[in-house]
Amino acid sequence: MSERILGILGEGFGKIMLASIEVTIPLTVLGFTFAMIIALVMAMVQYAKIPILSQISRIYIWLFRGTPLLVQLFLAYFGLPKIGITLDAFPCAVLVFSLNEGAYCAETMRAALEAVPSGQVEAGYCSGLNYIQIMFHIVLPQAFRTAFPPLSNSVIAMLKDTSLAAEITVADMFMSAQKIVGRTYEPLWLYSEVALVYLMFSTILTIIQRIMEKRLNAYNTKSIDTNLTKRRRFF
Amino acid sequence: MSLLELKNLHKSFDNTEILSGIDLSVNKGDVIAVLGPSGSGKTTLLRCLNFLEQSDEGTLEFEGKLYDLKKVKRKQISEYRKDTAFVFQNYNLFANKKALDNVTLGLSVARKISKKEAEKIGMEMLSKVGMAEYAEYYPIKLSGGQQQRVAIARALATNPSVIYFDEPTSALDPELIGEVLSVMKKLAEEGMTMVVVTHEINFAQNVSTKVVFMDEGKIIEQGKSEEFFANPKNERTREFLNRINKQHEV
Numbered sequence: 360m361s362e363r364i365l366g367i368l369g370e371g372f373g374k375i376m377l378a379s380i381e382v383t384i385p386l387t388v389l390g391f392t393f394a395m396i397i398a399l400v401m402a403m404v405q406y407a408k409i410p411i412l413s414q415i416s417r418i419y420i421w422l423f424r425g426t427p428l429l430v431q432l433f434l435a436y437f438g439l440p441k442i443g444i445t446l447d448a449f450p451c452a453v454l455v456f457s458l459n460e461g462a463y464c465a466e467t468m469r470a471a472l473e474a475v476p477s478g479q480v481e482a483g484y485c486s487g488l489n490y491i492q493i494m495f496h497i498v499l500p501q502a503f504r505t506a507f508p509p510l511s512n513s514v515i516a517m518l519k520d521t522s523l524a525a526e527i528t529v530a531d532m533f534m535s536a537q538k539i540v541g542r543t544y545e546p547l548w549l550y551s552e553v554a555l556v557y558l559m560f561s562t563i564l565t566i567i568q569r570i571m572e573k574r575l576n577a578y579n580t581k582s583i584d585t586n587l588t589k590r591r592r593f594f
Numbered sequence: 595m596s597l598l599e600l601k602n603l604h605k606s607f608d609n610t611e612i613l614s615g616i617d618l619s620v621n622k623g624d625v626i627a628v629l630g631p632s633g634s635g636k637t638t639l640l641r642c643l644n645f646l647e648q649s650d651e652g653t654l655e656f657e658g659k660l661y662d663l664k665k666v667k668r669k670q671i672s673e674y675r676k677d678t679a680f681v682f683q684n685y686n687l688f689a690n691k692k693a694l695d696n697v698t699l700g701l702s703v704a705r706k707i708s709k710k711e712a713e714k715i716g717m718e719m720l721s722k723v724g725m726a727e728y729a730e731y732y733p734i735k736l737s738g739g740q741q742q743r744v745a746i747a748r749a750l751a752t753n754p755s756v757i758y759f760d761e762p763t764s765a766l767d768p769e770l771i772g773e774v775l776s777v778m779k780k781l782a783e784e785g786m787t788m789v790v791v792t793h794e795i796n797f798a799q800n801v802s803t804k805v806v807f808m809d810e811g812k813i814i815e816q817g818k819s820e821e822f823f824a825n826p827k828n829e830r831t832r833e834f835l836n837r838i839n840k841q842h843e844v
Contacts, residue, residue: 371791428635478686481646482745486700487752489672500690578732579689 364548371539371549375556378535382449388457388520397461402468403437414555416465423462428521431455436527452524460517464510471506472498483548504575511568597622597755597787601731603652603663607644608656612638614811620756625782626799628791630808631834632833639808640758644680645671657755679749683761685741693744694729697751705752719747723777739770743777746837752784759790795838799823807831
């Protein structure tokens with residue numbers, strides 16, 4: 360490896376990390392937070408079978424899950440100004456990622472809510488609890504546990520998908536790599552470098568997922584089984 | 595004086611009538627065993643009694659209050675449920691709560707009793723069913739019989755006027771049935787009012803004060819336990835009892 364490449368990689372790493380702090384991480388955190396809020400509302404509306412709102416929620420999921428993310432980004436950033444709605448690139452990206460990811464997470468949450476045995480809801484009513492108390496104390500905690508692995512999947516997928524925001528001029532990690540490639544003509548090195556940074560962040564998320572899952576597992580692991588699961592972890 | 599007076603309960607599912615005109619009277623301290631072949635509507639009756647199913651017709655008088663079962667309001671239902679409790683066939687313990695929290699949830703959350711007081715009551719109830727040492731266990735770590743005993747403690751905690759039991763031992767391994775039945779027997783001896791849908795003939799014979807026999811959505815025969823078993827009047831009742839006795843011989 361020549362000194363020149365090392366220099367480029369060093370510069371690249373600094374710029375990519377800066378872009379991650381300024382853009383990629385905030386975009387992922389904001390996008391996923393809003394996505395979860397949307398998902399929770401959409402899933403609970405469907406779980407409670409509230410008329411009209413349930414249908415609206417189905418249509419929303421159908422639209423945002425049925426069209427490509429990149430097309431949604433272009434439509435929001437380049438298309439909407441034609442009807443007088445102009446958004447800055449970053450808020451525009453946050454909006455599109457929230458809505459897109461919200462549609463997927465809504466389905467995850469709905470499935471997780473429905474997986475809580477209905478008998479526990481009945482038992483809640485019989486103990487004198489009302490609907491909101493049952494949701495808060497019994498259904499949602501269990502649904503979150505069920506939804507946690509697929510939601511972790513979603514947040515990792517979203518972290519990587521933020522690279523698409525570069526296409527609507529958001530100066531994220533990928534774009535800062537592209538810029539240096541444009542100047543130095545070293546696509547192999549720089550794209551490998553940015554890929555590794557994405558991999559690093561995904562790995563951190565995976566580790567967090569594993570720690571959280573262990574904590575959340577308290578009530579659905581049998582203590583007797585711990586040895587068995589430990590042994591099976593080998594593959 | 596009667597605690598509960600049910601009149602003319604009707605219930606259909608998809609145009610099939612499951613219950614066709616049930617009248618039932620429960621006095622304080624009664625332990626009523628509801629017997630009958632499967633599909634006779636026993637469980638539906640119990641579920642209608644606690645508004646887990648909406649009835650099509652009928653009235654219910656409970657502790658001096660009259661409920662029109664067809665158009666009972668949510669507020670009335672929750673008021674009624676604060677004085678009743680239900681024990682399910684498959685326990686339905688809250689999986690994310692430890693045994694003690696299962697028992698105290700109805701106190702601390704639904705009735706706003708302080709956590710300390712609720713836990714005191716909770717431990718008392720767990721001791722009563724012999725589960726005090728498992729207070730910190732999650733349901734999944736308990737056997738079926740242990741889970742059902744926690745469920746009974748949960749039912750007792752709110753000091754209900756009546757407890758409905760829906761086949762409380764039907765999901766249990768044979769060797770675990772005894773521990774649940776003996777808890778129920780203890781409650782009966784303490785004067786708890788209970789309505790028990792069951793297949794346990796021994797429980798009906800030895801513990802219950804009254805027996806109600808159902809078939810095809812109707813109450814065919816009812817009476818004091820001793821009389822019911824000694825001298826069943828209805829033909830179908832006799833057939834049912836004969837069948838069960840034969841099973842016991844096998």
